[in-house]
Each structure stands twice: as structure tokens, then as C-alpha cells.
Amino acid sequence: MRKIVLVGNPNVGKSVIFSTLTGSRVMISNYAGTTVEYTRGELTIGEETFEVLDAPGTYSLDPSSKVEEVAASLVNQADIVVNVVDATNLERNLLLTSEVLERDVPVIIALNMIDEAGHKGVEIDIEELDKILGVPVIPTVAVSGEGLRKLVDALPTAVNQSRQPLSTADRWIIVGDIVSQVQKITHRHHSWLESLQDASLKPITGIPIAVAIMYVAFQVVIGLGELIAEFIEKYIFEGLYEPLLINLSRFLGGEGFLHNILIGTLIEGEIEFEESLGVLTTGVFVEFGVVLPFLTVFYLVLGFLEDSGYLPRLAVMVDRGLHRVGLHGYSIIPMVLGFGCNVPAALAARNLESRREKFIVCTLMAIAVPCMAQLAMIVGLVGRYGGEYLAVVFATLFFIWIILGLIIDRFMPGYTPSMVIEIPPYRIPSIKAQMKKLGMRVKGLVVHATPYILGGILLVNILYTSGVVEYIGVVFTPLITGVLGLPGEAVSTLLVGFLRKDVAVAMLVPLGLDARQFVIGAVVLAAYFPCVATFSVLVRELGAKDMLKSALIMIVTAFSAGFMLNILLDRIVPAPYLAAGLVVSAIVLAMLLGSTSDRREMKDLDSAA
Ligand SMILES: Nc1nc2c(ncn2[C@@H]2O[C@H](COP(=O)(O)OP(=O)(O)OP(=O)(O)O)[C@@H](O)[C@H]2O)c(=O)[nH]1
Ligand SMILES: [Mg+2]
DSSP: EEEEEEEETTTSSSSHHOOOOOOOOOOOOOOOOOOOOOEEEEEEEETEEEEEOOOOOOOOOOOSSHHHHHHHHHHHHEEEEEEEEGGGGGGHHHHHHHHHHHSSSEEEEEEEEEHHHHTTTEEEEEHHHHHTTSSSSSBTTTTTTTTTTHHHHHHHGGGGGGOOOHHHHHHHHHHHHHHHHEEEEEOOOOOHHHHHHHHHTTTHHHHHHHHHHHHHHHHHHHHHHHHHHHHHHIIIIOOOOOOOOHHHHTTTOOSSSHHHTTBBBTTBBOTTOOOOOOOIIIIIIIIIIIIIIHHHHHHHHHHHHHHTHHHHHHHHHHHHHTTTTTOGGGHHHHHHHHOOOOOHHHGGGGGGGGGGHHHHHHHHHHOOOOHHHHHHHHHHHHGOHHHHHHHHHHHHHHHHHHHHHHHHHHHHSSOOOOOOOOOOOOOOHHHHHHHHHHHHHHHHHHHEEEEEHHHHHHHHHHHHHHHHHHHHHHHHIIIIIIIOOOOGGGGHHHHHHHTTTTHHHTTTTGGGGOOOHHHHHHHHHHOOOOOHHHHHHHHHHOOOOHHHHHHHHHHHHHHHHHHHHHHHHHTTHHHHHHHHHHHHHHHHHHHHOHHHHHHHHHHHHHHOO
16 A cells, blocks of 8 residues: 655644544644654545555654654655645745655645635745645645645645755755745734733743633633532432442342452442442442543643643743753643643653653653542542642642652753744634544543453452452551551552552542541552553653663652651641642742753853853
8 A cells, every 4th residue: 555644844734634634533732742653544546545644743854853753754654745834834844845855755745724824914826836846735724624635636746856965054045045935924913812822921921821721720620520520420320320230239149259349348238439349339430430520521621722722832831940850841741631641641751852851751740740530539539538638639749749850850960952842823722623632532541441440440359359458468567557657458559559540549448547648648649650551651652771760769759758748747747737838848949959950051051162
């Protein structure tokens, strides 16, 4: 099968074109670096079926990051290259085009975002561009599908130029020349969207906007998530599902092996969805009653932030703060994604250029950013002891995040290269695209998480029933009880936490912990190790050696934090003061001790000069 490869700069609409051409579903967002791996699809034209590949965005075929490598290698395999060019940013896009034209492969150009170019007063003489480049140029508006039919029809007319390679300097000159010949810019007034763009980047207005957006986003997720979760629990689980289970429980005789696996333990003769630990009770409840409602709302909100183009602006706003822990502002994107699920977040970290930065981001995220499923459990279960205990959990994670960032930044050699953040314009998210994306994510969740959730519950159940937990509990009691102040059985939650963190948090409930113990359990579970899905992605992304280092850091940090809480919380410092103290001291320490690697970079630059 012949291969058509879609190449272009980041965020130019390649994935939109891909999904229209092939009918495949792929992630589309309004920021550079949405696609990090390629996706395949098929397109039939007449008799022939082509394989279509959606490449990650790249600025050059001479790769400078893993993501760009993927794109460059796809071009090498291509039988036809469709170079997607952003009409609103012709100059930069044509630099890549000039590289593509040097390859021994037929090329056709999709001049995309013609609609936005029009709004911006950018006028492009397409015929002239076509003539100068010597390959077909098809104007398109990917989101509305305009021009895509023509693009498909024109595919056979793609031209192989195999041009002589140019030096970078010559490339700039030639591209500049072309742009001056084909592009006319007429002046026009700022639209309100553009004024808003400016406001969200200026610190004086941008910081309040960022705080407000994040606040509203999390309020909506927690508030709406809770509302939906309560509704589902009351009407679906208690109203419809429980009576069925009660019948089943009676049918099974109320006890025995099968009853234990499916229904679990009855608590005072009743099924308790959070505590019974049966596959059909707690397993199904955790997935559909807890994870799904919160995650669906989170993805809805995230989708809006992604498609509007706000995330890269947030990156600019937090850039200075993140530099204190050796990170570039763009690493806020994997962090925010991590609140949904750490797996896609670890993949998004690929966009960061250096190994150093990737290591810091992945470690900090795995340790201190609980995923939505876990977050929902923590909010629901720790919240029962009162808001101040919830505050201690989050304050501790924040404290860990900052302190660990400062330490790694100081002791890991090198520095994080500055990275140019490309900021897309604000775009009004289309409801249809949002729903498609949400559907993809929720489906992915149900398909991928179900085995872990049900399997996790099953495992715990078996571990409990067979007495293994008791045995391991005895072995680890000195650590669990001595250091963390938890009952020995808590060790089972750590085992399960490797499979599913949310389930593990729920399993703290039957242990009958007091508030301080529950807080310690929740913090240690969040921090000690990533879940198995995240772990496998991290091994791939960081390599086994770095992952091992990262894992060691996590385990040591988690137990130190648990130990600290065990000593301080409520015994020496009451919860609200501890929460406030942790947040304030983290911020103060970051101010005083931060930016070590930035200073190293300055020193190196000075001595080089
Ligand atoms: N107005 C307008 N928006 C578009 C057009 N094509 C794509 N977009 C929007 O541009 C953004 C980027 O689209 P993607 O398809 O994710 O871009 P990509 O080239 O695959 O980006 P990466 O995977 O990050 O390299 C999305 O918000 C799209 O909705 C277009 O022709 N007109
Ligand atoms: Mg893409």
C-alpha cells in the first residue's frame, strides 16, 4: 500500500485533515504538540487504497527532539507528502516546505487556515505560490472541510522536485523572497478575541485570569462531578443496581467463595459499595460511580481549555515560577493533563526537549499530581473528616512537588534549555469536535481502565481471603506501623495502588482509620509509585535507568512525607496550621532557593562569552 504522510509545523491542522480524510479519530487540540506519535488511517481513491499517516508537528526535518524524529522518519517512508501549511504564518511554515521539497518524494501543499488568514487581513496569491514552488497548492479550511475534496483529487498531481539542499541562511532568504511575492497584509482593527489574547499574556491581567480560570475549572470538575456522582449513586446504584445484587447475594447464600469474589463482604448484613470489595459491588461502583463521573467532567473542561488555545498562555504565565524548579513553562501542559490521567501526561512530556526536563516533569507528576480518579476518591473520602484534612493532603503534595523540584534541579547536572512557546490564536471550540473528543477519551477510559479496576478489586479480594495480606502485613508492620503509624493491613492498599490508585484509596476505608491516618495513607498512596499503566509508559519514555532513579526518589519521598505527617499532624501541629505552614514554606523556599540551574546556565553563558 502506498503511503501518504501529512507533515507540517505544529498546530496547523494536520490531525483535522487526517481525521476527515480517513474517518479515524485522533486527538485535536489548539496547541503545538498534540500529536506525539503517528496515527495510521486509510483513504481509498478510485481503485487504490492508500495508507495515510498523521505525523507529529515539526519545524524541521533535521530533528531536535523525539517528536520531530518521528516526523522526519515518516517523511523518509512516504510515497506522497502532503505538506500542511498554516496560511496565517506563511514564512515560518515555508521553511519546512523548502526542506520537504529537497526530498526525493512527490509533494502537494494544503494551504490550511485560509479562513483565519482572511480574518487577519492576510491575502495570499495562491497561483503565484503554486508557480514559484512548482508543486500544487490547495487552499483548505480543515475544520469545515473546505478544499479537502480538491486536495484528494489533486493527490496524483503531486510533484517530486528533489531540489538541491540549501544552507539554513539561504533557506531564510529564499523563503523571505517568496513571501514578499505572494503575501499581502492589509491593516485592520483588533477583534475582541485578539484583545483577550493580549490581556491573557500580560502579567497584570494574565495572572488574575489564570487564577480565575484554574479556580473555575476545578470548581466545575469537583462540583459538577460530585453532583453527577451523587445522582448516579442514588438513582442507579442504590435504586436499580442494589436490589439486583441483594437478590444475587441471597441466591449465593450470603457467603462462600463466589459470593466473596462477586459481592464481597456484607457490612452489618448490607452491601456497602465503597467497602464490600466485591467485583460487582465495589469494582463496578468505583468505575461507574466514581471514576467516570469525575473524569468525564474533567475531560469536558480540559477539552475546552485545549481547544480554545488557553493552555499555551497558561504556560507563559507560569513560566517564571516553573523555572525555579528547573522547568520550562510548557511543562504545565503535561501537569494539567496529569490531573486527568497520568498516562497521556507522560506522553505529552515528549514535547519537552531535554532528557533533564523530561525526568523532572515525569517524576514530579507521578509523585505529586494525583489523577482524577484518585483525586475524586481523596476528595470524597478524606473530605469526610473535614476540609482541613483535605487541605493537608494537597498542601503536602504541593510541598513535595516544590521541594523535590528544587532538589532535583540543584543536583541533576545541566540546565533546562529555554524553549520558544508558540502561542496559537484563541479559537472558539466547536461543540461537535468537543463531543467527539470526549467520546474518544471516555471510551478509552472504559476500555483501558476496566481490567485494572476489576482486576485490582479481584486481587485484593483474593489476597485478603487467602491470608496473604495478613502475612505480608506482619513482615512490613515495622515499616507501615512504625514509620507511618498505619495498621499492618494497610500494606494491601500499597499493593493495589500499583494497579489502581483510586481503588487503593477506597480500600483505606475498611481499615477503620482516624483522620490523621487516613491523610497519611492518602499521601503515601499518591506519591509512592505510579500505577502500572503510567509506570509502563514512563519506562518507555525515560528509559529503564532513569525510571529506576525516579522510582527510588518516589519511594523515599513518599515514606519521608508519611513519616513527617505521622510526627507532626495533630500531634504537634493541628491540621489547618500544618496545611498553611506547608504551602507558605514551600513558596518561601522556592523564592529563596530556586532557579539553581538557571544560574548555572547564566554562568556557563558568561564564561563562554
Ligand atoms: N479556523 C481554523 N482552525 C483550524 C483549521 N484547521 C485546524 N484548525 C484548528 O487548529 C487547531 C490545531 O489542529 P490540529 O489538527 O490538532 O493540528 P496538528 O497540526 O495536528 O497539531 P500537532 O499535532 O500539535 O502538530 C485545532 O484547534 C483545530 O480546530 C482551519 O482550517 N481553520
Ligand atoms: Mg496533530
